Amino acid sequence: MRFLQVGCKAALVAAIGSLASASSFKNHYYDYIVVGGGPAGIITAERFVEAGKKVLLLERGVGPTVATGANETLTWNKDLTAIDLPGLSADVGSLPVWDEYMCTDTEGMAACVLGGGVTVNYMVFVHPPEHDFDDNNNWPEGWKWKDLKPAAERLYQRNPGTTLPSADGKRYDQGLYSVLSKFFSTVGWKSVDMISEPNEKHKVYSYPSWNIKDQKRAGPVRTYLPLAEKKDNFSLQLGTKVIRVVRSGSHITGVEVQTSSGETEIITLARDGRVKQIETAKDSGIKVPPKKQWLDLPVGLGFRDHPIFTLKVQTNGSFGIPDYDAIVNGTDRKDISLYGKNSGLLTQGKHRAIFFSSNELNGQTRYYQGSCAPADGSVLEIKTYLTHGATSTGVLGLDSNQKTVFEESPYMQTADDKKAAAAFVKELISDISTPGSGLELITKPNVTAILNTISSGNHYTTSAKLGTDDGRKGGSSVVDLNTKVYGTDNLYVVDGSIHPDLPTGNIQTTIMVIAEAAAARILAQH
The missing domain is CATH 3.30.410.10 (Cholesterol Oxidase; domain 2)
Structure with missing residues (x-):
């Protein structure tokens, strides 16, 4: 099973349109469950779908475009929302949907909407320097520019x-x-x-x-997601908050979710599927594994x-x-x-x-x-x-x-x-x-x-650092060079948190490049 949480979105946002209850997930098995429909989540999900894998993308928020279910269109163009229009990006914080799209349980500013921060930012797109x-x-061997250049080229093509x-x-x-x-x-x-x-x-x-x-405002909602939605092996579920990863020892077996109706359900991974999720604290009320199975990793440090x-x-x-x-x-x-x-x-x-x-x-x-x-x-x-x-x-x-x-x-x-x-x-x-x-x-x-x-800057990095020095053994890294969480068989992280350094400029482009590279590495393992 492959489960990836992408992004740090943590607030429950009211969904629009008709959402299936959690019971609709019963008896469905997925090769990959991607948690968080931010830029990295959409890119990795689409690349897995392209490779023929059965993929479920879970997003706690709503869709910001007409194609993804939004109905707050411009008075003079019913095909576009205000989010789509580049000329309104400077005024995005004044739009009626702003409060609906923003997370309420994160420090700083984060977007709980399909597309994540790329949906609500000022769209500055800095191609990263070598x-x-x-x-x-800071970036280990295997993640230098010579290794990432093909991933950047794939991103820039789309x-x-x-x-x-x-x-x-x-x-x-x-x-x-x-x-x-x-x-x-x-x-x-x-x-x-x-x-x-x-x-x-x-x-x-x-x-x-x-x-x-x-x-129009670009980003993976417009340049990757439509490609995935054309495939029968892809499912997108909005208004669905992942509460926890379900695991047995080092192996992830599913995720527990809560839908907008308040129902909870376990979504099951295929026998060899994979997942990703940020660790939560025991006293927050989330059910956690027995203490002997806890992973002592430096999440949040650095x-x-x-x-x-x-x-x-x-x-x-x-x-x-x-x-x-x-x-x-x-x-x-x-x-x-x-x-x-x-x-x-x-x-x-x-x-x-x-x-x-x-x-x-x-x-x-x-x-x-x-x-x-x-x-x-x-x-x-x-x-x-x-x-x-x-x-x-x-x-x-x-x-x-x-x-x-x-x-x-x-x-x-x-x-x-x-x-x-x-x-x-x-x-x-x-x-x-x-x-x-x-x-x-x-x-x-x-x-x-x-x-x-x-x-x-709201350009957060390095809270789940990628590297070769296993954090369980005194190192500083949370994920290995394939973005797999140390101590797990099938839990991966693909978002800005794994970046071991700050980029020279706005972070959205770098996150997308890394997502392209990570998706390729994960697929190469399986």
């Missing part, structure tokens, strides 16, 4: 991302980019294409790469995330933010008309430029990403991430109510992270303050204060 996997020795989504080949609302490109050229930075030049990550800027395909520092800058440009209400209610006829031709502002995401840079301290290179978006009154908002090379880690735990909690913060915990980030922010402020830059800092230029007001 150094993410090849330096620091879900490539784009810097130019409008079908007419034009870019719209470029006032902010015009201001920024002049500024970056003045301070000696280089313009690159972040898709075709993914390894360029020092003092460079680019038009944003977005997770958009055919003028937890990582990107800290974000935000700067606001007044520019001498002429731009603002779109009228999102007019887009939703259909009164923005100009942009809606252009979108009807697969072109225009509504084909684009929130940001107008993305930049990358790095600095070195005590032999350690740290990388930074800046996501640049327009605000009212020609104001530029820069969200700067400390990314790959950061050395801070925390601890992710589970409380007695089954809610994930930060037992130790993963943000800016080491002196060198603080020094390096301070140096980068100070340099950025100095460049912005250069006479003739056309920019004026609104945020007070107090570096310490800026670093003390960091926010979460």
Whole structure:
């Protein structure tokens, strides 16, 4: 039996449409049960289906598109939801479905909806550079870029991302980019294409790469799931929360689920099937195996995330933010008309430029990403991430109510992270303050204060680390090189938690690449 939990979604979200009761699972056996319909879950499920395996994909939330059951469509296009429309991605938190889609029992922010975070994010699609996997020795042999490149190519064939989504080949609302490109050229930075030049990550800027395909929000819900749904060996069940993995010793025999009706049932794996599930605490009320069968693994240790520092800058440009209400209610006829031709502002995401840079301290290179978006009154908002090379880690735990909690913060915990980030922010402020830059800092230029007001990147990694050092024997790893949980026969993890390092930029692309690679490795074992 093969059971994979993909993603850290833990909140029960009301499902829409008619859902089968748990009793409908009786007498059904699956080669793979994939728990969590996030990006990695959908990709692995589809690849298993493609290989001829009988697969059940379980998602506790609902579907965000018309094809997956959503009926909250746009007033002016009954084939699309607001989630589908790239031009509304910046306003996604104001949409009526936001509260329905967001988890309520996780620390930070997580999406309990089919597609996971890819359904509700700003769609920034950073093709990972080779150094993410090849330096620091964090990714083990077998998971270096040379090993992952074929997986990346398979992903990009289906879900490539784009810097130019409008079908007419034009870019719209470029006032902010015009201001920024002049500024970056003045301070000696280089313009690159972040898709075709993914390894360029020092003092460079680019038009944003977005997770958009055919003028709609892309991601595995649109680029992988339809392929699986065409096959008779695939089943998708929404509104179904996995409570626990059922196991006998080291062997997983099924999963216990709870449907939206409150019924529970055991779903059974085929004799040689496989599963994946995050461990829960005994005092949370979940039935656990006898203590002699417990697996002592460092789940939650070494937890990582990107800290974000935000700067606001007044520019001498002429731009603002779109009228999102007019887009939703259909009164923005100009942009809606252009979108009807697969072109225009509504084909684009929130940001107008993305930049990358790095600095070195005590032999350690740290990388930074800046996501640049327009605000009212020609104001530029820069969200700067400390990314790959950061050395801070925390601890992710589970409380007695089954809610994930930060037992130790993963943000800016080491002196060198603080020094390096301070140096980068100070340099950025100095460049912005250069006479003739056309920019004026609104945020007070107090570096310490800026670093003390960091926010979460919600790009969580490393809570179930992949590696060769078995965590049961004093090592730091939870899963082996095939993503199988140490001490089990058939329990696998495929999501951001297995990543042993932070990527240089937004994490969604890297998660998808790793899912492609993991699916291939798991299939090769069986």
